[in-house]
Amino acid sequence: MKELKCPQCGSVFTVDEADYASILNQVRNAEFDAEVARRMDELDARHKAEQELASSKAEQNFQKKLTQKELELGAKEAEIGRIKDEKKSELARLESEKDAEIARLRSQLESIESKKDSERTLALAEKDRRIAELNTAIAQQDSKMKIAVMEERSKSQQTLQAKDSEIAQLKSEAELEKSRAKIHEAELVKHHESELKAKQELVDYYKDLKTKMSTKMVGETLEAHCSTLFNQMLRPMMPNAYFEKDNDASDGTKGDFIFRDSEEGTEYVSIMFEMKNEMDTTATKHKNEDFFKKLDDDRRKKGCEFAVLVSLLEPDNELYNGGIVDVSHRFPKMYVIRPQFFIPMITLLVQTSKKSLEYKKQLILAQSKEVDVTNFENSLLDFQDKFGRNYRLASEKFKTAIDEIDKSIAHLQKIKDALIGSENNLRLANDKAQDLTIKKLTRNNPTMKQKFDEAREQHS
Secondary structure, eight states: OEEEEOTTTOOEEEEOHHHHHHHHHHHHHHHHHHHHHHHHHHHHHHHHHHHHHHHHHHHHHHHHHHHHHHHHHHHTHHHHHHHHHHHHHHHHHHHHHHHHHHHHHHHHHHHHHHHHHHHHHHHHHHHHHHHHHHHHHHHHHHHHHHHHHHHHHHHHHHHHHHHHHHHHHHHHHHHHHHHHHHHHHHHHHHHHHHHHHHHHHHHHHHHHHHHHHHSOOTTOOHHHHHHHHHHHHTTTTOTTOEEEEOOOOTTSOOOSEEEEEEETTEEEEEEEEEEEOTTSOSSSOOOGGGGHHHHHHHHHHTTOSEEEEEEOOOTTOHHHHTSOEEOTTTSTTEEEEOGGGHHHHHHHHHHHHHHHHHHHHHHHHHHHHTOOOHHHHHHHHHHHHHHHHHHHHHHHHHHHHHHHHHHHHHHHHHHHHHHHHHHHHHHHHHHHHHTOOHHHHTTTOHHHHHHHHHHHHHHO
8 A cells, every 4th residue: 555645735645556556657647748748849949940951051052053153154154145044944943942842841840740739639638538537546546535434433433332342341240250259269268278177187186196106195104194095995995904003012123014814714914014204314314225124023023924115215216116126035025115006015915815815724724634735835836926927017017007197197288288378379369359450451452541531531
């Protein structure tokens, strides 16, 4: 598209490439007409000069010849008379030739002028035709421009109306979405709060469980803690079992607790317990093995089958932190455990000892009947092997259970962190929704900004 400026009114209008080429051709034709007129004027002047020159040359030649003839006549007056007639005829011929030449030149000049007039007439007619075509094209272009302007105005009005309706719809949708977001946010916050509360309660439960299994309760001694565990967990299952503090110091020494249980009048299990808290020896840090000999002496003096040291000493020792430690290679039937293994250790020894109860009954019967006890001894050795294997399996499974509890606590902590992160994102989304304004929506959109400004002015 090209822009043209009218030299008369100064209006600027746009034309396509075809119209531009047509106008350019017309301008070029105008220049051609001017050039033709200029050349015709030059040709007229040239022809006039040539005619005058030819006339002047003819006159000069005639005067020359006339003078020559007069000289010849003057020189030969006698001959003049003789050829006077000839000269007259020659003169007549020359005059005739001159007249013919003049007539020819005039005819040629008239022919040229006629041709130029015809060409000029044709050029003027072509010019008038091009001007008429140009005026028609301009009129058509003006009509097209007016139609295009009207269509553009109509489209602009339709676009503005559509934009107004879209803005109204967007505003209503934004308000609706904002209210929905607030409701959803409140629901999510409430849901997340309930989930966080439940997860926190679960985490606290597991932490408390682990704490109860790994350390003494606040304000309690290790002895009181173990006694509480026994009464809560094992007393309902073993109502006839004996579990009391060892208060008999007649032999000069005593343990902390003695556990005994019997069935049908026959005692099948007895355990001497010694509790050692890491806070019991603050002045001097003892090791677990420092108490092995005393515990073994207490077991023998009180007639107990097993000896168990429940210890919080050496908290950084991986051997004792791993589970139930069998120290029978040092002292017979002696074990070192952490407080969390107190209940499992009693349960394990009770179950394995119950299995040996029948063997003990048979031993008593065999001794009373003085029978061969070789088979019994073999069975007892087999039991000991099975007991050791069951003990190792139970220790491994208990350690696995502790590890799983630790993993559960870590997983719940991750869930809690994720919920807190989700709550932060919801808060940021609400802040962004609250910060949404008409000014930000119309940024970089001057048309919409103008519409909003006009709407404000109308309402004001």
